[in-house]
Amino acid sequence: MKRTTYITAILITTVMVIVSSCDSKRQPGKIYMPDMAYSRAYETYAERNDSIFTTDADKKGDKIFYNNMPVTGTIQRGELFPFTVPNDSNGLIVLSAQIKNPMPPLNHADSLEAGRLFNINCAVCHGPKAENNGPLAPKIGGVKSIIAASPGYADGRIFFVMTYGQNNMGSYASQLDRRQRWMIVQYIRTLEPKATAAPAVVATAAKDSTAKPTVK
Ligand code: HEC
Incomplete structure (x- = not known):
């Protein structure tokens, strides 16, 4: 019973x-584990209750901190790895040289696109041949010829100047994404005068089989 x-x-x-x-x-009715019933995946533009949420990082803990920004260090899918070289003289001269261009050699369509980007963003000051004779150069003042210096610059240094700017030249980081900036670096290489001395050195080295190979 x-x-x-x-x-x-x-x-x-x-x-x-x-x-x-x-x-x-x-x-x-009864909810077991409310966090599972009510998702905490907040919509970006949803109205938020100020008594629960805060955009002030110092108030984190008392309230739920949410400032619409991606988590620090987040990389957009398909985006290139961030350029972490700091904006100082050591970054410009030493560290930037250690960064390799992550893009493969451009195919025909990408080269045309790189040239288009260069002509839109750079040629106003530097001219279509990457010198210092663009139509805006006299107004800006102090514009330098890119190709006068670029053969001696590592890819990373040219990328650095585009990213942070240099004196009268502003930063192009917000106009051109990383991929586009690396494409322009490759485009500038195609404008540089062809070095005639380099093959001769290779030929001499090849003949002299006892010479130790130099790695650069
Ligand atoms: C508003 C004019 C202007 C535009 C547009 C511009 N530049 Fe410059 N650029 C300058 C000036 C001015 C300098 C000289 C900065 C200095 O005093 O060192 C310079 C210098 C440079 C240098 C360094 C040359 C050296 O001798 O160190 C590079 C590389 C360069 N520019 C690349 C670019 C590229 C690539 C673009 C397009 C994304 C671009 N610039 C767009 C004005 C401009």
């Missing part, structure tokens, strides 16, 4: 739990 009472009691409780959770979705 006692056993039947227990079983009946358990059955009734189970039915009650099931029935109470069968309510409409908007007004659920």
